[in-house]
Amino acid sequence: MLMHVINVGHDVFAANDKLAEKNRKSLDKHGVLAVNIMGAIGSGKTTLIEEAIKALKDKYRIAVIAGDVIAEMDASRFRKLEVPTVPANTGKECHLDAKIVEKALKEIDLKNTDLLIIENVGNLICPVDFKLGEHLRIVAVSVTEGDDIILKHPMIFKTAELAIINKIDLAAAVDVDPEKMVSDIQALNPEVPILLTSKHSRESLDLWVATLEAGLESR
Amino acid sequence: MHEYSIACEIYEQVIATARAHGASEVRAVTLQMGRLTHTNPEQLKFCFDVLAEGSIAKGAEFLVEMIPPNVECECGYRGTVDTPGKPAGKSEEDRGEGGGKSGSENGNETGLHQSELLEYVAALNCPACGRAARITGGQELIIKTIDIETEAETEAETDNKF
Ligand SMILES: Nc1nc2c(ncn2[C@@H]2O[C@H](COP(=O)(O)OP(=O)(O)O)[C@@H](O)[C@H]2O)c(=O)[nH]1
Ligand SMILES: [Mg+2]
Ligand SMILES: [Zn+2]
Numbered sequence: 001m002l003m004h005v006i007n008v009g010h011d012v013f014a015a016n017d018k019l020a021e022k023n024r025k026s027l028d029k030h031g032v033l034a035v036n037i038m039g040a041i042g043s044g045k046t047t048l049i050e051e052a053i054k055a056l057k058d059k060y061r062i063a064v065i066a067g068d069v070i071a072e073m074d075a076s077r078f079r080k081l082e083v084p085t086v087p088a089n090t091g092k093e094c095h096l097d098a099k100i101v102e103k104a105l106k107e108i109d110l111k112n113t114d115l116l117i118i119e120n121v122g123n124l125i126c127p128v129d130f131k132l133g134e135h136l137r138i139v140a141v142s143v144t145e146g147d148d149i150i151l152k153h154p155m156i157f158k159t160a161e162l163a164i165i166n167k168i169d170l171a172a173a174v175d176v177d178p179e180k181m182v183s184d185i186q187a188l189n190p191e192v193p194i195l196l197t198s199k200h201s202r203e204s205l206d207l208w209v210a211t212l213e214a215g216l217e218s219r
Numbered sequence: 220m221h222e223y224s225i226a227c228e229i230y231e232q233v234i235a236t237a238r239a240h241g242a243s244e245v246r247a248v249t250l251q252m253g254r255l256t257h258t259n260p261e262q263l264k265f266c267f268d269v270l271a272e273g274s275i276a277k278g279a280e281f282l283v284e285m286i287p288p289n290v291e292c293e294c295g296y297r298g299t300v301d302t303p304g305k306p307a308g309k310s311e312e313d314r315g316e317g318g319g320k321s322g323s324e325n326g327n328e329t330g331l332h333q334s335e336l337l338e339y340v341a342a343l344n345c346p347a348c349g350r351a352a353r354i355t356g357g358q359e360l361i362i363k364t365i366d367i368e369t370e371a372e373t374e375a376e377t378d379n380k381f
Contacts, residue, residue, distance in 0.1 A: 001243075001368050001369075001370065002368065002369050002370075003246065003366060003367070003368055004240065004242075004366070004367050004368075004369060005364050005365075005366050006236060006237075006240055006364060006365050006366075006367060007363070007364055008232065008233075008236050008362040008363060008364060008365055009361065009362070009363065010232050010236075010361065010362045011359050011360060011361045011362075012225055012228050012229065012232075012360040012361070012362070013256070013358065013359060013360050014359070015228070093224075094221045095221060097224070125257050126221045126257060128257060129221075129256055129257055129258070129358070151338060151342075152334070152338075154337050154338050154340075154341030154342060155255065155257070155337055155341055157341075158341045158354070187342060187351070188341050188342060188351070189351070190350075190351050
């Protein structure tokens with residue numbers, strides 16, 4: 001018997017990043033803009049995606065990866081809007097990773113897609129460590145989660161490229177000041193654009209849609 | 220549970236490396252884990268142990284070395300974050316606004332719970348210029364080494380023997 005120490009040097013997250021990079025390349029090759037929407041269950045991810053689809057689907061070809069825990073439920077909401085949808089969660093995942101997305105991408109006709117929207121698992125913690133190959137990391141939080149939700153989950157806000165504070169129509173009812181949430185986000189991530197949205201405010205949804213459209217135009 | 224999928228990847232990588240070196244047994248696995256990853260070392264060990272059951276890595280020692288967070292700033296500042304609550308470090312001067320959050324349990328290596336550490340580091344401003352600092356390290360999860368046993372005849376001359 002001989003004992004050996006073998007140097008391995010394999011970084012688990014770096015391996016995911018590498019695969020994400022590969023996903024990104026195939027998205028770029030076909031000119032697809034991919035956005036990753038993270039946020040707690042019930043924060044309004046599916047609603048925001050539905051609104052974006054309704055507003056943009058006549059102008060752009062959209063596909064969706066439904067990755068939240070009850071992927072099939074969300075997927076049927078997207079299919080109602082007649083966009084190709086891939087459910088990508090067996091109910092066990094606590095986050096999407098680059099491997100899951102790689103597999104889902106095989107079921108999407110990238111050549112005929114302009115915008116790929118990925119709804120991540122409803123969780124403010126696990127998705128942070130895993131890049132998917134997306135161009136824009138979006139976190140959606142709702143005022144009903146309480147105004148200390150941001151400081152309790154700093155990393156997701158620190159690494160987000162767009163932050164959405166949703167359900168502002170309910171702010172007064174739950175005694176939350178959305179401006180406090182804005183300043184908490186800015187303290188963590190001074191440069192990140194922040195949108196305040198409500199599904200009952202057309203104006204706020206238009207801003208959300210315009211943000212995506214700006215991304216699509218600058219592809 | 221996120222630790223399970225990570226443990227699967229570690230397990231596969233360990234077994235593949237061990238086999239490639241003709242191992243009959245894996246005695247130890249040493250990881251380096253950034254303090255800012257959302258991964259719990261004890262849960263990871265538990266998942267690994269379950270996966271390794273019945274394999275050549277069964278009962279392997281599972282060691283986790285923690286890597287401290289690193290930050291960088293536009294102004295050129297780079298530094299390792301010396302977490303509060305830890306007795307005396309080199310860069311004592313500036314602890315930012317989080318100075319009051321010193322951890323209560325001193326037996327703990329960092330003096331902070333994971334959640335407090337994340338809050339502290341994410342909110343950290345550059346000690347040199349005060350802008351929000353960028354996190355550049357402490358988010359890795361590396362399989363550093365494995366200790367294996369081989370039968371005397373199967374040889375891998377290049378490795379350290381003892
Ligand atoms: N009042 C209010 N309700 C909203 C808003 N956005 C979403 N909701 C509701 O919140 C619930 C959860 O929304 P959903 O989009 O499914 O959240 P998801 O789990 O993040 O995908 C649904 O009943 C939505 O109708 C909003 O801006 N205001
Ligand atoms: Mg949903
Ligand atoms: Zn600085």
